[in-house]
């Protein structure tokens with residue numbers, strides 16, 4: 001409390017103004033199963049303003065111009081409807097030149113009509129806002145979400161009117177305790193870059209639904225779990241017409257599960273067989289389209305539906321030249337088609353959760369997926385707030401994609417130092433992933449021990465599969481050392497070489513020893529696949545990276561703001577020479 005209270009102006013003197021808004025944290029405890037549900041999209045044209053000084057939050061713009069006790073309209077500094085417009089979803093960096101490198105708060109606002117029908121509840125979903133965001137509806141502050149790659153849900157039933165104004169303050173400032181932290185080798189996009197939607201629901205509705213083959217059941221049992229929100233529901237019904245399944249699930253405390261004897265045709269990259277699944281609970285109904293498969297790890301091999309296989313893929317960022325992180329379905333299909341063209345069956349969606357559409361499309365096209373959370377490099381492993389946020393991002397991802405047969409691996413991070421704090425942090429995440437999901441493997445992309453010249457990361461004990469990033473041929477030129485490193489390592493688990501590669505400017509040709517030429521990159525790939533093919537414990541390979549991507553940390557005369565380790569140019573129009581080396585290797589690499 002100020003000593004002279006009269007001389008304290010909340011809107012200019014409160015240094016802790018953000019704290020007021022970070023209290024109502026959206027942590028995933030309120031949720032909705034929204035796959036395939038009908039929604040009203042709030043996408044389209046919104047007004048926006050780069051709120052460099054966070055004035056909207058300091059001065060409560062969301063309350064709109066106010067009158068004082070004498071009826072005097074206080075002066076205001078904003079006019080929402082006169083602001084510039086922007087497309088939602090999109091990343092602001094790709095919309096206008098002046099926002100290319102903008103880091104800070106961006107206020108998004110629009111109005112919309114709502115006409116009540118027979119629904120009892122309305123839920124707002126923000127598909128993703130990079131990196132944190134605060135939601136205001138009709139002058140009321142509703143909540144704060146931290147984490148730029150996973151969706152969140154808010155019950156807006158009580159706040160809706162016929163004419164509504166929604167405001168979302170989105171902030172992409174890099175802060176040390178954030179996940180990811182301040183330093184990454186990719187672009188710090190910002191914006192409401194996935195859809196904003198409204199769902200109309202009955203009073204009691206399905207909040208969670210999980211379905212999968214029971215691991216170890218000989219592909220003969222399907223387990224389904226339902227959770228409902230709201231009172232009065234004692235049963236839910238499950239139907240999978242093509243398997244002749246019609247089953248009533250009893251609910252107790254809003255939850256119920258069932259294990260059914262059934263032998264579905266198994267999902268695989270060669271036969272991406274999907275089934276329609278229907279769930280009804282009270283007046284609520286959801287439809288899911290999913291497949292059944294079993295992924296497991298034994299010794300140093302991985303198995304899909306009981307058969308050992310090599311995971312042949314490439315790492316990929318969520319990015320396109322025109323759309324930044326807000327990628328279209330066509331762009332996702334194009335990436336997965338490239339994996340197929342490379343004779344691959346696998347893709348590593350690095351380094352954070354990509355849109356949920358990616359896994360849906362992979363389900364249809366038959367591509368296996370590694371999904372990851374952005375626990376990247378020098379995370380503040382010792383901070384409780386960061387730990388909580390890591391757990392939240394992982395839980396939100398697993399909840400979102402549990403029913404996607406294409407997803408086989410959860411990765412809890414990338415290239416982190418082998419410290420005690422990191423071991424506790426990421427070991428805890430590995431345990432959490434297992435607790436939430438027993439149908440997938442847990443992994444992380446680890447560093448190798450440069451002193452001992454072998455795989456020796458304490459986190460490996462917590463993982464089912466060890467990911468290894470090694471850059472022989474680039475950050476370390478000696479391929480004889482790669483052979484030595486491999487020969488020294490005797491892992492007791494499958495290893496995926498999650499990264500290797502070299503930079504090459506598309507179309508730049510020269511000698512095989514000349515860095516940044518396609519020939520140099522080609523040679524690196526030749527050496528890599530030669531060494532990798534000799535090690536039976538290498539169960540998978542996802543070189544870095546499918547196509548060149550934006551990053552502010554790469555600025556030599558070839559790079560000009562792009563990491564050039566792509567097998568294709570950033571616009572995917574040019575296949576570099578290394579593309580064909582990998583394609584040829586994947587055609588012949590077998591168990």
Ligand code: GCB
Pocket residue numbers: 185351414415469499544563565
């Ligand atoms: C890595 C990182 C990746 C970088 C890559 C590179 O090890 O995991 O994010 O982009 O190396 O190009 O150096």
